[in-house]
Amino acid sequence: xxxxxxxxxxxxxxxxxxxxxxxxxxxxxxxxxxxxxxxxxxxxxxxxxxxxxxxxxxxxxxxxxxxxxxxxxxxxxxxxxxxxxxxxxxxxxxxxxxxxxxxxxxxxxxxxxxxxxxxxxxxxxxxxxxxxxxxxxxxxxxxxxxxxxxxxxxxxxxxxxxxxxxxxxxxxxxxxxxxxxxxxxxxxxxxxxxxxxxxxxxxxxxxxxxxxxxxxxxxxxxxxxxxxxxxxxxxxxxxxxxxxxxxxxxxxxxxxxxxxxxxxxxxxxxxxxxxxxxxxxxxxxxxxxxxxxxxxxxxxxxxxxxxxxxxx
Amino acid sequence: xxxxxxxxxxxxxxxxxxxxxxxxxxxxxxxxxxxxxxxxxxxxxxxxxxxxxxxxxxxxxxxxxxxxxxxxxxxxxxxxxxxxxxxxxxxxxxxxxxxxxxxxxxxxxxxxxxxxxxxxxxxxxxxxxxxxxxxxxxxxxxxxxxxxxxxxxxxxxxxxxxxxxxxxxxxxxxxxxxxxxxxxxxxxxxxxxxxxxxxxxxxxxxxxxxxxxxxxxxxxxxxxxxxxxxxxxxxxxxx
Numbered sequence: 224x225x226x227x228x229x230x231x232x233x234x235x236x237x238x239x240x241x242x243x244x245x246x247x248x249x250x251x252x253x254x255x256x257x258x259x260x261x262x263x264x265x266x267x268x269x270x271x272x273x274x275x276x277x278x279x280x281x282x283x284x285x286x287x288x289x290x291x292x293x294x295x296x297x298x299x300x301x302x303x304x305x306x307x308x309x310x311x312x313x314x315x316x317x318x319x320x321x322x323x324x325x326x327x328x329x330x331x332x333x334x335x336x337x338x339x340x341x342x343x344x345x346x347x348x349x350x351x352x353x354x355x356x357x358x359x360x361x362x363x364x365x366x367x368x369x370x371x372x373x374x375x376x377x378x379x380x381x382x383x384x385x386x387x388x389x390x391x392x393x394x395x396x397x398x399x400x401x402x403x404x405x406x407x408x409x410x411x412x413x414x415x416x417x418x419x420x421x422x423x424x425x426x427x428x429x430x431x432x433x434x435x436x437x438x439x440x441x442x443x444x445x446x447x448x449x450x451x452x453x454x455x456x457x458x459x460x461x462x463x464x465x466x467x468x469x470x471x472x473x474x475x476x477x478x479x480x481x482x483x484x485x486x487x488x489x490x491x492x493x494x495x496x497x498x499x500x501x502x503x504x505x506x507x508x509x510x511x512x513x514x515x516x517x518x519x520x521x522x523x524x525x526x527x528x529x530x531x532x533x534x535x
Numbered sequence: 536x537x538x539x540x541x542x543x544x545x546x547x548x549x550x551x552x553x554x555x556x557x558x559x560x561x562x563x564x565x566x567x568x569x570x571x572x573x574x575x576x577x578x579x580x581x582x583x584x585x586x587x588x589x590x591x592x593x594x595x596x597x598x599x600x601x602x603x604x605x606x607x608x609x610x611x612x613x614x615x616x617x618x619x620x621x622x623x624x625x626x627x628x629x630x631x632x633x634x635x636x637x638x639x640x641x642x643x644x645x646x647x648x649x650x651x652x653x654x655x656x657x658x659x660x661x662x663x664x665x666x667x668x669x670x671x672x673x674x675x676x677x678x679x680x681x682x683x684x685x686x687x688x689x690x691x692x693x694x695x696x697x698x699x700x701x702x703x704x705x706x707x708x709x710x711x712x713x714x715x716x717x718x719x720x721x722x723x724x725x726x727x728x729x730x731x732x733x734x735x736x737x738x739x740x741x742x743x744x745x746x747x748x749x750x751x752x753x754x755x756x757x758x759x760x761x762x763x764x765x766x767x768x769x770x771x772x773x774x
Contacts (some may be wrong), residue, residue: 269742291725292724304630467637
């Protein structure tokens with residue numbers, strides 16, 4: 224064997240050994256026996272909330288939370304196949320369906336933020352902060368005139384569900400096949416915002432992702448504040464009886480943490496560029512997001528969580 | 536007002552370059568865990584594929600047997616298999632509602648290695664087979680007439696064809712390390728656990744953190760380049 228081939232072999236061996244030992248070291252350092260898988264929406268992860276919240280929980284309970292950051296639709300199907308222990312999602316009707324089918328055994332309201340309509344600063348659709356119906360109708364007529372494009376998530380996510388519900392409320396059925404102004408990106412919120420920005424179109428976005436990423440785009444908020452645009456997030460415990468190996472007790476500890484006074488305060492305190500992204504609403508759910516179960520909720524979670532009764 | 540959009544468009548690239556250097560040399564623990572995981576997963580997958588595909592591929596190149604053409608066609612098809620489809624297959628197998636759900640391997644590095652073995656194995660198998668076949672038959676006859684045993688013949692042919700064989704290994708490793716569909720589906724991009732270069736770049740891009748995404752891309756290229764320096768030396772003969 225030639226000399227420089229020997230060197231090459233040695234070099235390769237050193238790279239392989241170094242990779243395995245260093246990698247193994249970091250890997251085991253971050254592993255613990257106790258871990259749960261949380262399937263959640265891109266908005267809670269990409270906005271940085273979970274990276275802010277979870278270290279506190281992991282420290283206190285010694286449980287590692289592994290995050291699958293996907294759309295609500297995918298999170299629900301991951302939960303349905305038993306590949307996650309707990310969900311944190313935002314599509315109320317589908318969450319209720321999920322519980323009704325007994326894939327999940329309990330849904331808890333945790334927090335909310337709201338959706339906003341964003342578009343180019345020149346605002347060719349002339350949307351002001353008028354009422355939502357007028358705003359949507361302006362969008363539709365501007366789209367049909369060919370002056371604007373609207374970018375839909377088109378991926379079955381919570382935001383997509385909300386958007387379809389909004390169109391439905393003004394009696395409009397979008398169809399990406401024969402409406403050239405209505406485009407489905409099939410991508411996450413962040414990617415959809417980037418696509419919208421590049422083409423200077425309009426899109427519906429949750430405020431968390433918007434505040435976290437607005438510095439990188441050249442778009443402005445054109446409509447906000449309608450009560451219909453509220454965006455409630457719910458935590459769902461996966462039914463341990465359908466699939467084996469669900470870490471139910473640890474998942475319950477995690478949700479108990481989210482709705483504890485500490486967890487709720489942390490959610491309210493999380494700010495990006497000085498702006499609050501999520502509003503805790505446990506114990507106040509029925510007023511804000513249509514849960515009818517405030518008292519039973521508190522009763523359910525007090526067993527795990529002292530006497531916290533939520534914020535007023 | 537006119538200058539602003541240009542600076543917005545220019546910034547991420549410049550920021551990316553400086554961020555890449557900062558990240559590499561500040562020994563940021565998270566970056567290094569991503570680097571090690573990527574190379575571990577793709578390295579182990581390629582290594583396991585080499586262990587099984589080299590003997591099998593050279594045997595197939597050496598020997599005549601029934602259905603050889605059909606099997607060759609199947610291998611050639613698998614060499615171009617879309618990685619997302621591989622990811623989907625492994626996902627469905629390992630999911631709790633799938634046949635191997637009890638192993639609880641989904642969303643772990645092991646699942647990623649399995650997917651990448653399925654990706655790299657046909658590539659190494661196919662290139663090894665073609666490489667051994669391409670050694671001219673006169674060499675084979677010469678070796679046999681010199682009284683080589685079957686095993687010695689196999690060894691010499693493998694050595695003789697190592698240029699193309701190593702190309703196959705480089706190609707397989709390159710496809711594995713740059714692959715994103717399968718590791719995203721079966722790994723889930725979990726921080727500190729299954730986040731690789733490619734899944735991290737997707738995530739950073741959608742979070743609007745282009746600097747970080749460019750930095751990761753540059754580091755990936757740089758490190759693959761270093762590994763290929765060694766592999767290329769192994770491949771080329773000294774003049």
